[in-house]
Amino acid sequence: MNKLYTKLELLYSRITGNVAFYPSLIAFMGLALGFLMSYAEQQGISKYLIDTVPALVINDADTARTLLSTFIGGIFSLMVFSFSMVMLILNQASSNYSPRILPGLIANKRHQVVLGFYIAVIIYCIIILLSIEPEQSKTQLPGFAVLIGIVLSIHVLAAFIYFIHSISQAIQINNIIDRIYNVSRHRIQQLIDTESDPKGVAVFNDSDSWQSYTTKFSGHLNDIALDSLVDFCNEHSCKVSLLVPKGSFVLDSTKIVSVNKDLDEEAIEALRSCFGFSRSEIVKNNYILGFKQLTEIAVKAMSPGINDPGTAITCLDYLTELFVLRMQKRDNSFVTDKDGNALVSLRTINFEEVLYFIFASLRQYCKEDFIMLHKMLQSLRYLSTSDALKDEYTEDIINQVQLIIDDANQFIKNESDLAILNKVASEVQAS
Structure with missing residues (x-):
């Protein structure tokens, strides 16, 4: 029963995270509304309205068919135009910023709702159009249903205007960076808020000698049914230690748990069913991806083809804020039972790893740019003086400062520039 519940939980997570989920749901609502209005017309709603409020009812069959046919064709044209434009914008975003940001743009729920609304109105108009017969009398004509179709079609125009505004805002680099930052910040804050002081964590110090088990699937480990893992541990009286971080790409037959x-x-098999894999990465499930995306945008901005150091500096500012928040999170995470006993140890990427790999990428592509090297040192100086700094992170920050200075000494030829960089580095080391 637990295995079935776990599979349903992971299936629900995959379905609701699918790009087609909201369009399909809204399209089904349009289908249901069409049949509901057809039933209402059979019950004589239009006849009642003709007798009470005749202005609300379309009482000519040719006019009704012409209107509905025009709406269907027009909305199809709007839908094709809208999403042809989306494809062009996505191609531009991939070329100018980073291919990694595309899933976030495609998964924008507001755009999915607009697409679903287009499809729902088309389905509704088709159902009502099919219910109109050539020889129907005024009282049999679905006049009120046609009026609803007119109202919905007017709202389609409003949705189209909103869509144009939204997509033009979404593609702006400042908004892209801000969205990635906010999603990552929210995820880190969630993890910080759920941290506690579990009991019985010492047993996990010997987890290297535990029995390891592999996966039968490959892909990004985006879903972990933690409640099911806790139930599994209670049922089998065991402790579980994850060997790979959430969000990592796992190959078939890789050891993922001990x-x-x-x-x-x-x-x-019950243990394996607690893990869900997919072929795409999701920032809201893995804050490390937010660090990667901001870094890749900064690196792409510094390429000769783009040459946009302002964007790179903005990305580094946001990365600095995320690093400050990350310092507040513990490097070890556990899942506990209701009594606070640690049952599951989660493999996390510690602060040293995050700091090193982010700054290693930036150093590689910005080592000849004085402005970016200076900004990176300023970022590290801010981290070294932050109230969130922990003693064990001080050495990691100083090591990054030294690596930046080593690159600067090798690639920056201007003595004045080197003097400024060394001054900032000495301030960090002194703090």
Whole structure:
């Protein structure tokens, strides 16, 4: 039963995260509204309205068919135009910024709702158009349903205007960076808020000798059914330690989890069912991807083809804020039972790894640019003086400062520039 519940939980997560989920749901609502109005017309709603409020009813069959046919063709044209424009914008974003940001733009729920509304109105108009017969009398004509179609079509025009405004805002680099930052910040804050002081964590210090189990799938580990893992641990009286971080790409037959006892085949399958894999990365599930995306945008901005140091500096400002927030999070995470006992140890990417790989990418592509090297040192100086700084992170920051100075000494030839960089570096090391 737990295995079935876990599969349903992971299936629900995948379905609701699919780009087609909201358009399909709204399109189904349009289908349901069409049949509902057809039923209402059979019950005589138009006849009642002709007798009470005749101005609300379309009482000519040719006019009704012409209107509905025009709406269907017009909305099809708007939909094709809208999403042809989306494809062009996505291509531009991929070329100018980073291909990694495309899933976030495509998964924009507001754009999905607009697409779903287009489809829903088309389906509704088709159903009502099919219900109009050539020889129908005024009282049999679905006049009120046609009026609803007119109202919905007017709203389609409003949705189209909103869509044009929204997509033009979404593609602006400042808004892209801000969205990535906000999603990452929200995810880190969630993890910080849920941290506690669990009991019995010492047992995980010996997890290297535990029995390891592999996965039968490959892809990004985006979904972990933590409640099901806790139930699994309680049911089998065991402890579980994850060997790969959430969001990492896992190859088939890779060891992803270790358990402090041997399990039978049925238990192993139940354990594997707690993990969900997909072929795409999702920032809201993995804040590290937010760091990567901001870094890649900064690196792309510094390329000779783009040459946009302002964007790179903005990305570094946002990265600095995320690093300050990341310093408040513990490097070890555990999932506990209701009594606070640690049952599951989550593999996390520690602060040193995040700091090193982000600044390594920036150093590689910005090592000849004085402005970016100076900005990177200023960022590290801010981290070194932050109230969130922990003692164990001080050495990591100083190591990055030294690496930047080493690159500067090798690639910056101007003595005045080197003097400024060394001054900032000495301030960081002194703090």
